[in-house]
Structures are given as C-alpha cells and as structure tokens.
Amino acid sequence: MATGRTHRPATRSRGIPEATVARLPLYLRALTALSERSVPTVSSEELASAAGVNSAKLRKDFSYLGSYGTRGVGYDVEYLVYQISRELGLTQDWPVVIVGIGNLGAALANYGGFASRGFRVAALIDADPAQAGKMVAGLPIRHTDELEAIIEDNQVSIGVIATPAGAAQEVCDRLVAAGVTSILNFAPTVLSVPDGVDVRKVDLSIELQILAFHEQRKAGEDLGGAVAPTSLPKAAVDRSERPGPDGDVPVVMPA
Amino acid sequence: MATGRTHRPATRSRGIPEATVARLPLYLRALTALSERSVPTVSSEELASAAGVNSAKLRKDFSYLGSYGTRGVGYDVEYLVYQISRELGLTQDWPVVIVGIGNLGAALANYGGFASRGFRVAALIDADPAQAGKMVAGLPIRHTDELEAIIEDNQVSIGVIATPAGAAQEVCDRLVAAGVTSILNFAPTVLSVPDGVDVRKVDLSIELQILAFHEQRKAGEDLGGAVAPTSLPKAAVDRSERPGPDGDVPVVMPA
DNA sequence: CTATCTTTGTGCACGCGTTCACAAAGACAT
DNA sequence: ATGTCTTTGTGAACGCGTGCACAAAGATAG
Structure with a gap:
C-alpha cells in the first residue's frame, strides 16, 4: 500500500x-x-x-x-x-434534496438518470406554502421550514438548487449549515461557500451564449471578414433596452 | 487590420x-x-x-x-x-427552436434568461401528435413534421434538443440537414455531427456523478484511508441489479 | 515451445490556460 | 507642472491536459 x-x-x-x-x-x-x-x-x-x-x-x-x-x-x-x-462512488446510495420545485425542479425530480446511478431523491423542497403537499414524481413537496430536519433525518450530503437567483444564496447557506457538502446549482448566481464544500454550476443561458459566439464567428467568416466596426466612441452605447426586469430568473419560480 | x-x-x-x-x-x-x-x-x-x-x-x-x-x-x-x-453576438437576434417539450423542454421554454440575452424561442417542437397545439410559455407546440419548414421560415441556426436519448440523434440529423449549425444537447447521448456544426452538451446526471466522486473522497479522508478493498477477483462483479430499463432517459419524454 | 499478431499502458513533447509580478499609464492632489 | 497613488495590461514561468508513438504484455495459432 x-x-x-x-x-x-x-x-x-x-x-x-x-x-x-x-x-x-x-x-x-x-x-x-x-x-x-x-x-x-x-x-x-x-x-x-x-x-x-x-x-x-x-x-x-x-x-x-x-x-x-x-x-x-x-x-x-x-x-x-x-x-x-x-471509483465514482456510485455503489453506494446518495440521498439528494431538490430545492425549488418549478418547471426545472420538477423536471429534475422526474429525471430517470438519477435513480439508475445510485442517486435517490430524498425530498422536494419549495418556499411556496401553497405548493406544500402537492405530489411531484411521486413525492410530496415539503416546505422550506423543514429543510434542516429533512437533511438531518436523511443524512443528505448532496443538494440541488433550482430556485430563482435571488433565493439561491440563502438556500445554499442553509443547506451547508445543515450539513450538505456538495451542491449542484442551476440558479444563475455565483454561490459563495466555505472550504470543503463543492459546488458545480449548470447554466443554460451561458451555454447558449457560447454557442452564439461561435455562430457569429462562423457567419462572419462567410462574408469574408469585417464583421462589425471594431472601434466606436465610448459614448455610443445605446443599448437602451433594459435587460429585463427579471434578475436573470431561472426556469421558474416557486410561486 | x-x-x-x-x-x-x-x-x-x-x-x-x-x-x-x-x-x-x-x-x-x-x-x-x-x-x-x-x-x-x-x-x-x-x-x-x-x-x-x-x-x-x-x-x-x-x-x-x-x-x-x-x-x-x-x-x-x-x-x-x-x-x-x-463580442458574444448578443446584439443581434437569435431565433432558437426547442425540440422535445417534456418537463425539461417546458422549463427551457419558460426560461427568462433567454429573452433577456437576445435569444428568441421561435418554436417548440414535439414528436407526440397529442401534444401539438397545446400552449407552453405562450407558444403552441408544433409537430415534428413541421421541423424543416420552421427552421427555414425563421432562419433558425441554433437548436436545443431536450428529447429522450433515443430520439436525439435523429432530431439532430434533421436539424442539421435543415440548416442548424449550433446545437445545445440535453439528451444523454453523444451526438455525431458534420464539421462546422457546434454541439454543446449539458448532462445533469454527469454533474451529480462528479459531485459523488468528490463526496466519496471527502468521506474517505475522514476515516483515515483504506476506503475499500482495492483488488478483488475479476469474477466478483455482483452488481446484479440492472441499471434500469430506461436507456438513460432524460427528464421527460414527449408522451 | 515458438512465432506472430493484437491491444494495452506509458514516456515524452507540445500547447493551452493560469498565475505571478511588475512596468506603464493615467487620475488626482498639491 | 510635478509627484504620488491606483489600477491596468502583459511578459514570463509554471502546471495541467492532450496526443503521439512505441515497447511490453499477453492471446492465439502452428
């Protein structure tokens, strides 16, 4: 050895x-x-x-x-x-919780690829009291108040965040405080976590933007260079339209 | 220059x-x-x-x-x-189509981060005739038969695949044949495409598996090494349980 | 047992990405 | 105008990941 x-x-x-x-x-x-x-x-x-x-x-x-x-x-x-x-640790059972049961959260809950790989959805959690009790993928939605108890009872070490961006950090903090040490984040925010906690990020919008870059590059090559004026006066920023009232809201909000 | x-x-x-x-x-x-x-x-x-x-x-x-x-x-x-x-090409309008309107497809259709970045959902497409006409995120679901016409009419160059794994390659081929040159793939399959076509992959299951690896590593360190028997007879593979009948089906199927 | 053939496992070189550390550039005060 | 102070922009070193190319290992046939 x-x-x-x-x-x-x-x-x-x-x-x-x-x-x-x-x-x-x-x-x-x-x-x-x-x-x-x-x-x-x-x-x-x-x-x-x-x-x-x-x-x-x-x-x-x-x-x-x-x-x-x-x-x-x-x-x-x-x-x-x-x-x-x-090697991947898939021979053991990994209970996970999904927080934020909107369209995306529901999609994740129904995802067949989880169960077949040793991941077990221990609970679905949402901040909206009106959602509590509703069944999704055969599981009842639990209220955020119960988060700590659920983590504790099920020995959950992996959490999935599918909330709006605004709620993500708070949910993250609570998950970490309750003992979660790995987080899969779908909310479009940078999460700050203490050392020893792993965060992986999945961002739908970013992937599309990367594609757009290459798409533009391809289109630019077709018409033989000179894509756009490279220099323009610093004042000439007329992107008047606001980027939208949603602060980059993910797929769907709890309410 | x-x-x-x-x-x-x-x-x-x-x-x-x-x-x-x-x-x-x-x-x-x-x-x-x-x-x-x-x-x-x-x-x-x-x-x-x-x-x-x-x-x-x-x-x-x-x-x-x-x-x-x-x-x-x-x-x-x-x-x-x-x-x-x-630089990213977001000052122009990018029409996109989403193919496969299950939970995930619907979640993507509702995603606010798209519109605010210059991406416009031109159409939602699904193979299930029963779904055709239903409204999702303010758009009617169109049948796969119309795929080529939709791509053509809207000058779509970016396609999002949210179908089951089994259907992904065929959808991909049709998208490419119709003129799409960038694909965002949510189906858990390796897509083969001709040169000049960009594919980006988002795989929910893979992200969780990577987290599980690190989680296991962390747990292993805690109990001071000797995680598991490293060598065992080649025959001793008793993972009798099948990995599930679903061939790694993504979030939800069209029907 | 020997020869041949297939396929693994890896040493090595190369290129990309990251980080350091600092000189150059400009703002601002005097 | 001059000096100080802040912050950028980048040269250079380093480390990781990738791909080549081949020797070693073992199967298989004669």
Missing part, C-alpha cells in the same frame, strides 16, 4: 486528474449500454468512439484507475462498469 | 481562447447587475470577485478583447456590457 505520508493522508496516490473524473461518467454510460447488449469485452478504440473521445485519452484515463485491461483483448465490460462505479 | 493571410481568413487576430469565451457570459451577468444598480465603473478586483474568478484572469481575458479599461480607475460598466455583448 506504500504509505507515503503527505499532508493528504487518505487518498494517497489516488491523484485522479479532474479532467479524467469528468469523463468517467461518459465511459460508464457507454459501458452500461454495452453491458445491456451483453457484450463481454471492448477495445479502447471501440469504447472511445462510443464515448466520443480518442482512444489514447481513454487508455490514459483508465491507467489512473489501475491496469484493468488485457493486452491483445481489451477491457472486460462488466468488470470495468464495476470499477468505474466504485 | 493587419491581414495575415492564414487558412482562416476572417477572424484574423480574433484568437480569443475558448476558456475566455466561456467566462464572458459570467462577466456579462455581473456587469449587468452593476449596470442595473447604476454603478459607473468597476475595478478588475471588484468585478472578478462578483464573477467568482481571480482578477488577473479577468484582466487577461479582457485584454483579448482590447484595452477597454482606464488605469487607476477601472472599467466603464456600460461600455464593457456593450463590448462583451457585441
């Missing part, structure tokens, strides 16, 4: 690069599909193309997990499914 | 790094908030903290756009909002 007493005791040589971790779910999905078709083994080449990456990258990624392949043959599908699942 | 005749004619020195492009929407949001509060100028330090990045990175990012700041003072908020908007 080669101790190697650094300041980071446990994880030892488990220095799996973040980029690799982000791809493991991709491999896992491809492998699961193969498993369902009862395919016994895959080569790095096949699996890579199914996952949409190149084979060298895939092999290097797997090398961080250990030597699970057989030269001349490939990888054992079932075995690899298990190893990746274990 | 310093021609510089490379094989990429138009964009010239517009070599804005991808990582920078991905952050521009973040800055834009922070700046918009400042603009609404009528703040005239910001320093890189203030803006960086509002956007959740460090100031050196922000300054370097802005340096790719040009010298829009004033030393000793900071950046003019309104001017910067305009410049970034223009």
Whole structure:
C-alpha cells in the first residue's frame, strides 16, 4: 500500500486528474449500454468512439484507475462498469434534496438518470406554502421550514438548487449549515461557500451564449471578414433596452 | 487590420481562447447587475470577485478583447456590457427552436434568461401528435413534421434538443440537414455531427456523478484511508441489479 | 515451445490556460 | 507642472491536459 505520508493522508496516490473524473461518467454510460447488449469485452478504440473521445485519452484515463485491461483483448465490460462505479462512488446510495420545485425542479425530480446511478431523491423542497403537499414524481413537496430536519433525518450530503437567483444564496447557506457538502446549482448566481464544500454550476443561458459566439464567428467568416466596426466612441452605447426586469430568473419560480 | 493571410481568413487576430469565451457570459451577468444598480465603473478586483474568478484572469481575458479599461480607475460598466455583448453576438437576434417539450423542454421554454440575452424561442417542437397545439410559455407546440419548414421560415441556426436519448440523434440529423449549425444537447447521448456544426452538451446526471466522486473522497479522508478493498477477483462483479430499463432517459419524454 | 499478431499502458513533447509580478499609464492632489 | 497613488495590461514561468508513438504484455495459432 506504500504509505507515503503527505499532508493528504487518505487518498494517497489516488491523484485522479479532474479532467479524467469528468469523463468517467461518459465511459460508464457507454459501458452500461454495452453491458445491456451483453457484450463481454471492448477495445479502447471501440469504447472511445462510443464515448466520443480518442482512444489514447481513454487508455490514459483508465491507467489512473489501475491496469484493468488485457493486452491483445481489451477491457472486460462488466468488470470495468464495476470499477468505474466504485471509483465514482456510485455503489453506494446518495440521498439528494431538490430545492425549488418549478418547471426545472420538477423536471429534475422526474429525471430517470438519477435513480439508475445510485442517486435517490430524498425530498422536494419549495418556499411556496401553497405548493406544500402537492405530489411531484411521486413525492410530496415539503416546505422550506423543514429543510434542516429533512437533511438531518436523511443524512443528505448532496443538494440541488433550482430556485430563482435571488433565493439561491440563502438556500445554499442553509443547506451547508445543515450539513450538505456538495451542491449542484442551476440558479444563475455565483454561490459563495466555505472550504470543503463543492459546488458545480449548470447554466443554460451561458451555454447558449457560447454557442452564439461561435455562430457569429462562423457567419462572419462567410462574408469574408469585417464583421462589425471594431472601434466606436465610448459614448455610443445605446443599448437602451433594459435587460429585463427579471434578475436573470431561472426556469421558474416557486410561486 | 493587419491581414495575415492564414487558412482562416476572417477572424484574423480574433484568437480569443475558448476558456475566455466561456467566462464572458459570467462577466456579462455581473456587469449587468452593476449596470442595473447604476454603478459607473468597476475595478478588475471588484468585478472578478462578483464573477467568482481571480482578477488577473479577468484582466487577461479582457485584454483579448482590447484595452477597454482606464488605469487607476477601472472599467466603464456600460461600455464593457456593450463590448462583451457585441463580442458574444448578443446584439443581434437569435431565433432558437426547442425540440422535445417534456418537463425539461417546458422549463427551457419558460426560461427568462433567454429573452433577456437576445435569444428568441421561435418554436417548440414535439414528436407526440397529442401534444401539438397545446400552449407552453405562450407558444403552441408544433409537430415534428413541421421541423424543416420552421427552421427555414425563421432562419433558425441554433437548436436545443431536450428529447429522450433515443430520439436525439435523429432530431439532430434533421436539424442539421435543415440548416442548424449550433446545437445545445440535453439528451444523454453523444451526438455525431458534420464539421462546422457546434454541439454543446449539458448532462445533469454527469454533474451529480462528479459531485459523488468528490463526496466519496471527502468521506474517505475522514476515516483515515483504506476506503475499500482495492483488488478483488475479476469474477466478483455482483452488481446484479440492472441499471434500469430506461436507456438513460432524460427528464421527460414527449408522451 | 515458438512465432506472430493484437491491444494495452506509458514516456515524452507540445500547447493551452493560469498565475505571478511588475512596468506603464493615467487620475488626482498639491 | 510635478509627484504620488491606483489600477491596468502583459511578459514570463509554471502546471495541467492532450496526443503521439512505441515497447511490453499477453492471446492465439502452428
């Protein structure tokens, strides 16, 4: 086991690069599909193309997990499914709460991909008293007042925030105070959290804006350069229309 | 304008790094908030903290756009909002179609962040005939048969796919054939597209799995290493439970 | 048992992105 | 006009991630 007493005791040589971790779910999905078709083994080449990456990258990624392949043959599908699942922590049950049950929250609650990956929706929480008790995806909506108790009772360590931007930080603070240490944030805000808490952000608007950039670039190339006047007087900012009264409200609000 | 005749004619020195492009929407949001509060100028330090990045990175990012700041003072908020908007292509109107109007599709249709950024939902499209005509977010759901005509009539170049995984590739192919060159994909599948077409992927399940990985790592450190048996016989794969009949179905299906 | 053939695992080099640290630029006071 | 003080813009170093290319490993056939 080669101790190697650094300041980071446990994880030892488990220095799996973040980029690799982000791809493991991709491999896992491809492998699961193969498993369902009862395919016994895959080569790095096949699996890579199914996952949409190149084979060298895939092999290097797997090398961080250990030597699970057989030269001349490939990888054992079932075995690899298990190893990746274990590495990602999907062999255990992860209770999650979803806060903010608007369209998006409801969509998340109904998402089949959660249950099949070891995630269990422990509760749906919303700030609107009128929503309380309504059933969504087979679960009753609980009121925000109960948040702390729910987290405690179910030993929830992962929270999903699908509230409007304005409510997100407060919800985040309460989740963290109650013991949540991982947050998936759909609200268009920068959340500030103490050290030791992980936040991942999904922002629909940002993705579209990135697409628009490339779309514009493509269009600009077509008409041979000179896209727009590059310099204009500093005063000439006539974006008079306000960006909308909604402070970047996400999909839907609780009320 | 310093021609510089490379094989990429138009964009010239517009070599804005991808990582920078991905952050521009973040800055834009922070700046918009400042603009609404009528703040005239910001320093890189203030803006960086509002956007959740460090100031050196922000300054370097802005340096790719040009010298829009004033030393000793900071950046003019309104001017910067305009410049970034223009760079991202948000000063023009982008008609988008959303295909697959389940919970997620409906959530996207209702998303306020689109309209306020120059994106206009041109149409909602679903494969289920029973859904056709129903109103969602003030728009009638159209049937998939009309897809090509809708793209053509509205000059749509950006498509959003919110269908089940099984339908995604076919929808994608039709969108591309009809002229769409940018796709935002919410279905948990790898889409294959011809060169010149951009695809961005948003996968809810993957984000949660990445969180689970870190969560497990944190838990493992707490109990001082030795998380789980690292080696076990290759045969000992007893993940008997099937990963679920759903082939990783996204939020909701059309029917 | 030996030879051949397939496919993994990885050393190495390269390029992109991040961060540091500072000189240059300008505002502002005197 | 001169000096001080703030903040930008960027050169340079560093580290991570990617992809190439090949040696090592093992399967398989004769």
